Amino acid sequence: MKKYLLPSIKLTIVLVVLLGGIYPLLLAGIAKMAPGEGDGVTVTHNGKVVGYEQIGQKFTEDKYFWSRPSAVDYNAAGSGGSNKAPGNEDYLKIVQERIDTFLAHNPEVKKSEIPAELVTASASGLDPHLSPAAAYIQVARVAKARSISPEKIKQLVSDNTQPPVLGMLGTPTVNVLKLNVALDELK
Amino acid sequence: MNTEILGVIATYGLTLLLAWPLARYIVKVFRGDKVWSDFLLPIEKLFYKISGINPKEEMDWKQHMKALLTINLVWFVYAFFALLFQDKLPLNPDGNPGQSPDLAFNSAISFLVNCNLQHYSGETGVTYFTQLFVLAFLQFVSAATGIAALIVVFKAFKDKTVTQLGNFWEIFLKTITRILLPLSIVIAVILIFNGSPASFAGKDTIVTLQGDTVNVSRGPAAGFIAIKHLGTNGGGWFGANSAHPFENPNYIGFITEMVAQVVIPIAMVFALGMFIQRRKFATVIFAIMTIGMICLLIPTMQAEMAGNPALSHMGIQQLTGSMEGKEVRFGPAGTGYWSTVTTIISTGSICGFHDSMMPMTGLMQLLGMMLNCLYGGCGVGILNYYIYIIIAVFISGLMVGRTPEFMGHKLEAREVKIAALITLLSPFLILAGTALAAYVLVHHPDASWAVKPGAWLNNPGYHGFSEMLYEVTSANANNGSGYEGLGDNNVFWNVSTGFVLILGRYLPIIGPVAIAGLMAKKKYIPESAGTLRTDSVTFGVMTFAVIVILNALSYFPALALGPIAEYFSLYR
Numbered sequence: 041m042k043k044y045l046l047p048s049i050k051l052t053i054v055l056v057v058l059l060g061g062i063y064p065l066l067l068a069g070i071a072k073m074a075p076g077e078g079d080g081v082t083v084t085h086n087g088k089v090v091g092y093e094q095i096g097q098k099f100t101e102d103k104y105f106w107s108r109p110s111a112v113d114y115n116a117a118g119s120g121g122s123n124k125a126p127g128n129e130d131y132l133k134i135v136q137e138r139i140d141t142f143l144a145h146n147p148e149v150k151k152s153e154i155p156a157e158l159v160t161a162s163a164s165g166l167d168p169h170l171s172p173a174a175a176y177i178q179v180a181r182v183a184k185a186r187s188i189s190p191e192k193i194k195q196l197v198s199d200n201t202q203p204p205v206l207g208m209l210g211t212p213t214v215n216v217l218k219l220n221v222a223l224d225e226l227k
Numbered sequence: 228m229n230t231e232i233l234g235v236i237a238t239y240g241l242t243l244l245l246a247w248p249l250a251r252y253i254v255k256v257f258r259g260d261k262v263w264s265d266f267l268l269p270i271e272k273l274f275y276k277i278s279g280i281n282p283k284e285e286m287d288w289k290q291h292m293k294a295l296l297t298i299n300l301v302w303f304v305y306a307f308f309a310l311l312f313q314d315k316l317p318l319n320p321d322g323n324p325g326q327s328p329d330l331a332f333n334s335a336i337s338f339l340v341n342c343n344l345q346h347y348s349g350e351t352g353v354t355y356f357t358q359l360f361v362l363a364f365l366q367f368v369s370a371a372t373g374i375a376a377l378i379v380v381f382k383a384f385k386d387k388t389v390t391q392l393g394n395f396w397e398i399f400l401k402t403i404t405r406i407l408l409p410l411s412i413v414i415a416v417i418l419i420f421n422g423s424p425a426s427f428a429g430k431d432t433i434v435t436l437q438g439d440t441v442n443v444s445r446g447p448a449a450g451f452i453a454i455k456h457l458g459t460n461g462g463g464w465f466g467a468n469s470a471h472p473f474e475n476p477n478y479i480g481f482i483t484e485m486v487a488q489v490v491i492p493i494a495m496v497f498a499l500g501m502f503i504q505r506r507k508f509a510t511v512i513f514a515i516m517t518i519g520m521i522c523l524l525i526p527t528m529q530a531e532m533a534g535n536p537a538l539s540h541m542g543i544q545q546l547t548g549s550m551e552g553k554e555v556r557f558g559p560a561g562t563g564y565w566s567t568v569t570t571i572i573s574t575g576s577i578c579g580f581h582d583s584m585m586p587m588t589g590l591m592q593l594l595g596m597m598l599n600c601l602y603g604g605c606g607v608g609i610l611n612y613y614i615y616i617i618i619a620v621f622i623s624g625l626m627v628g629r630t631p632e633f634m635g636h637k638l639e640a641r642e643v644k645i646a647a648l649i650t651l652l653s654p655f656l657i658l659a660g661t662a663l664a665a666y667v668l669v670h671h672p673d674a675s676w677a678v679k680p681g682a683w684l685n686n687p688g689y690h691g692f693s694e695m696l697y698e699v700t701s702a703n704a705n706n707g708s709g710y711e712g713l714g715d716n717n718v719f720w721n722v723s724t725g726f727v728l729i730l731g732r733y734l735p736i737i738g739p740v741a742i743a744g745l746m747a748k749k750k751y752i753p754e755s756a757g758t759l760r761t762d763s764v765t766f767g768v769m770t771f772a773v774i775v776i777l778n779a780l781s782y783f784p785a786l787a788l789g790p791i792a793e794y795f796s797l798y799r
Contacts, residue, residue, distance in 0.1 A: 047396065048298035050278035052305065055403070059367045060360035063408065064425075064447045067415050071425035071449070078419060078426035080445055080473060082433075090436045094422050094472040095443055097435040104437065108555070117430055117442035118350055119467035121552040123582035123712030125690035126535040127797045131551075139543060154543045156534065160551040163470030163562075163579045169555035171547055209234035210478035211547070211558040220436055 085221045092116075096168035097217060102145060103185040104223065105170070105178050107216045108157055109138060112165035122161045135159050148180040169213040172201050188226065196222055231560035234478065235528070238564070242486045242493060249490060250497035256405045257378050257398065257502070264405045271400055278396070285391035288744025291379050292737055294395040295372060299339060299733075302365060306335035309361045310353070318356035320429030321444070326352065327677075333721035338365035340732035341373060341604060343455070343462025343575060343707035344698075344724060346716040350444040350466055355427065362462060363451045367411075370458030370491075371402040373606030376736045377495060378402075380610065383743035384503045384634050387751035392744065406491070407457055414453035414487045421483075422476035425449040448473060456487035459604040461575030461707040469565075469578045470554055481557055481578065485565060488574045492602040495609055503634075508762035512612060515767045519601040519774070523591040524567045530587035531559035536798055552583030563588065570595035573604030575707030582685065582694065582710040586794035589693055590786060596704035597653065597778050604705060610739040612770075616761065617646040617742060618777070619770040623759055632758055636746040649738040653703055654781035656727050660699035661785065665692065667719060678714035685712025689796065693789035698724065703731040 071078025081093040091097050098114040099107050107114070111122040124131035138159040143151060155174040175197045183190040200219040204210040255262045275282050286294065309316065310331040314324050326334060330346055334353075337344040338361070347353060353362065375398045382392045419425050424445045431443045448464035452474055455462055465471040469484055496516065500509025534545030548559030557565070562579035569576055570592040581592055595601065600611035617633065621643050624631030631638040664683075667674065672681030684691035694710040701708055702724040709715070715724075752758075760766060 044294045044297035045301070047278045047280045048294075048301045051274065051280065051396065051400070052298065052301050054274050054277055055368065056305075056360055056364050059403070059408070060364045063411070064359050064363070064450045066412070067419065067425045067450045068427060068447055070416055071419045074419045074425075076422065076424075078424055078447075078449075079428050080424045080431075080443070081422050085436065089433055091433055091441075092443060094476050096472070097437070097441065098439060099437055101437060114439075114441065117444045118348065119444075119465050119471050120348070120711070121467070121470070121580035121583060123580055123685050123710065124551065125582065125686040125712075125793070126549070126551070126585055127537055127688075127690070127793065128686050132537055132541070135538065136541060139541065151542050152544060155547065156538055156543055156545040157547060157550040157555060159543065160538075160549075160553075162550075163552045163554050163577070164465075164467035164472060166467070166472055167554050167556075168472055171555055173544075173546060174555075204230045204234070205478045205482075208230050209237050210481070210561065211231055211234075211556060213556050217436065224436070 083217055083221060085224060090221065091217050093215065093218070094168055096166045099216060099220060102181055104220045105175055105182060105216055106158070108167050108170065109159065109161045110165040111161040114166060116166055119164045119166055121163045121165060146178065146181045149177055153177060168215055168217060170216055172197065172212055172214055175214045175219065182223070186223070192226070193223070196226070229560070231558045232528070235560055235564040238482050238485045241482065242490050245486060246490050246493040246497060249494040250501060253406060253494060253498045254501045256401055257381070262405070264409065267404050271404055274400060275396070280396045282394050282397035284394055286393065286395055287390045288379065288383070288392060288740050291392060291395045292740060295376065295736070296733070299372065302368060303335055303339050306339060306361050306365060307331050310334050310357055313354045313357045316354065316356045318359070318427075319354035321354070323351055323354050329718045329721040330716060333725045336725045336728050337707065338362050338460070338462060339369060340705050340728050341369040341458065341460055341573060341607070342702065342705040342728055342732070343460050344702060344709065344728070345462050345707065346721055348466035349464050355446055358451060358464065359447065363454055366451070366454045366458045366460040366462065367403055367407055370407060370454075370460065370605040371399050373604060373736070374402045374406070374495070375399040375606070376740055377606035377609055379740055380613065380743040381499060381502045383747035386747070387635065388749065389747050392747070407454065410457050410487075411450065411453040414457060414483060415449040417483045418452055418476070418480055419449045421480045422473070423449040423452060423480070424473055445473065452484065453487065455576060456484050456574060457491060459488060459492065459572050459574045461569065461573075463576060469576045470580070475578055477556055481561060484576070485568065488576065489568050489572055489602060491605050492572045492608050495606065496602070499609060505762060511762055511764060511767040515771050516601045516612070519598065519771070520567065520571055523571065523595050524564065527567050527588045527591045528560050528563040530585040531563040535585065549585060552580030554579065566592055567595060569708060570706060571598070571601040571603070572608060573599065573704055573706045575701060577708055580711055581697070581708055582712045586790045586797055589697070590790040590794070593697060593700055593786060593790065594778070596700045596706050597657070597782050598774060599653070599704045600774065607705070607736060611735060613739045613743070614646050614649050614735070615770055615774050617642060618650060619766065619773045620759065620761065621646070622773065623766065623769055627759065629757060629759065632752060633746065633761060635751045635754065636749045637752065638746070642742045642745060645738050645742050649735055650777060652730065652734055656703045656731055657696070657700050657782070658785060660703070660723060660727055661696045663723065664695040664699065664719070668695070676719055677717040680719070683714045685714070689789055689793040693793065696785055696789050699727060702727040705732050
C-alpha cells in the first residue's frame, strides 16, 4: 500500500490541474467563437435582452402563447420536474384544474383537442418549446386578445416552427419565447 | 415512418458506426502500436516523472488492485474535504454553502465510484470549483479506473500462461490522455456550438417579455456534460440533468450525448474481440447484449408513446404520448430510448424524469440496472458480463459432465466461489437495502432527520415503494439515476447508499480481475474436441438464460410489489 501512496497523491495533483483546470479553460476559450460566446444565447426585443433562447419562461397572459406548466415555476436558478407518478390521485387533480383553466381561457377549444403537453409539467421546468399542435390550438385566443386575424397568427406559428433534424429525425418544435417576440413585433 | 422512431434508429446506427473505429484505436493504444496520439507521449512522460512512476514496471493482478484501491482512497479523501469546505474555496460566484458531512460523504463516494447519485441540486449544492476540480475530475478518473481494470482482464485472456499484466499507472493514464480527454473535447465543442454554456460567468438576471424578473444559472458546463456521458457517469451540471435546456439544447445535442454515453461500452466489446483475437467470441457477446437491450427498449417506447391511461380517461389528446416530466424537443420515443440506454449502461443521466414514466418503463429501467451488463458502464459492463460467463461455463460443464474450461484454463472451485459471491452480492444489497428503508419508513416515520422518513415519498402506494427500490438499485449498479421525488438528502439515504455504492463498485471489479488473474496463471490446455466452445451461439444463449434466470429468481418478488402492481392498478 505504502509503495503506491506517494505516486497516487502526485498523479492526482497533476491530473486535477489538467482535468479540472486546463480542460475547462480550453473549452471556455473555444466557446468565445460560438454563438453567445459560451454565456448562453440571448433573445432581444426593442434592443433589450428579454431572455435566453434555450430557457423557457412563464407566459400566462391571453395575448401571448402560453408555455407548458412548470414544476419550478420557470425558476431558471433551479430546475426540475414534478416527479409525480402517472396514477397519483393528487397529481390527476392538478391536471384536471389545468384542463379547466385552459378551457375557460380558450372557449373555442373542445376538451378532446387539448394536447397533453399543455397540461403536464416538463422535465426541466424550463422547457422552451411547444409542439406545433400545442401552438396552433392557442391561435384563436391570441388572435382575439390582439384583434389580429387568425390567419396571420397561424402564419407566424408556421414561420417559427423548427422542423426535425434533416426533416426526419426527432420532433418538430416551436420556440415559445421567439414566437411571442415575433408576435409583439407584428404591428 | 414516425420521425421520432427514425431519430432513435439513426442515433443507435451512428453509435455502431463510430464504435468500430474507436475499438480499433483503443486496441492499438493498449497494444502499444503507433497511433496518431503518440504526440502526447512527452506529456505522459512528464506526468510519470513528477509522480515517480516507472511505467515499464510489470504488475500481477494483486498489485494492480492495490494500486487501483490506493489511488481511489486518495481521491475519496480529497473529494470529501473539498465538498465539505467548498464555501471557503474560490470559484463560488453564486455563494453556495458547504455540504453537510453526510452529504459530502455520499457525493464524494458516488462520484468516486462512477455513480453520481447527486443528493444535491447542481445550481445550489456545489460551486464551480467543486464541479470542475472535484466532480468533473472524478468523472474522468473513475471511468478510467473501470477501463483500466478491464484492460488488465484483456491482458489476462490474451496470453496462454501469464502472471505479469502490464503497468496499472500506464494503462490508467493512457485511458485519460488518449481516449477520454480527446473525445471529451470533441463532444464538448459540439455542445458549445449548439448552445451549452462554457464560460465562467455566474448567474444572470433578466426581465422576461411578460415582465417577470428571473435569475438564470449558467457556468462552464459543456466540458462537464461531455465527460459525464463519455465516462458513463451521468451526474448533471444542473439539477434537471440532461433535461435542462442548457445541458441538452436540441436534438443534435440529444444525438451527441446519446452516442457519447454508449460508444465506449460498445467499443470495448468490439475491442475485446480484436485484442484477444477471438472476434467470434466478442460478436456473440455483442449480439446477446443487443438482444437484451431491445427486449427492454420496445416495451419502454411502446408504453411512453401510448401515453398515460389516466390522462386519456380525462378526455384529452396524447398525440405526442406521455408528456409529464418530458421535454418537447426529445419527445417520448427519444426519452424512452435514453431511459433504456442510461439504465443498462451505468450512466444514469436523464432527459426526462423517470419518476413520472409509465410503470412498464419503470420495470424495464429497474431490470436494466439489475442486470447491469448489457453493454454496461465504462469497463465494468464487460466485467459484470464476465461473471455471468463464468457461471454459465460452470453450469454447462456440470450439464455435460466435463471439467469446465474457459480461454484454455481450467475453471475450479476457487474461481466459481468468487463468481457466485459476486452474483449474490447485488440481490443482497438491493433487497436488504430496500427492506431496511421500508422498515424505517413504516416503524420510524418521525425520526428526526433532515427529511423525516414519513415524508420521503413523493407518491403514494406501489409507486412509493418503487421510489425506494429504485434508489438502492441505482446505488448498487453505480448508475446514479433516481426516482427524484424521493427525499434522499438526509443522513439515512446518504450513509446507506454510500455503503451500497462502495460494495457495489469495488467487489465487482476485484472479483472478475481476481478470477482472470488466477486463471491466467494456470497451465494452458489447448482446445480439443472435448472443449466446451464459448464462442458458439449455443453458449451465448446459455449465458442469456443464466442472466435471465438468476435475475428473475432474485428480483421478481420485489418488482411485483413495485412497478408490476402499479401497472395492474393503472391499466385496470
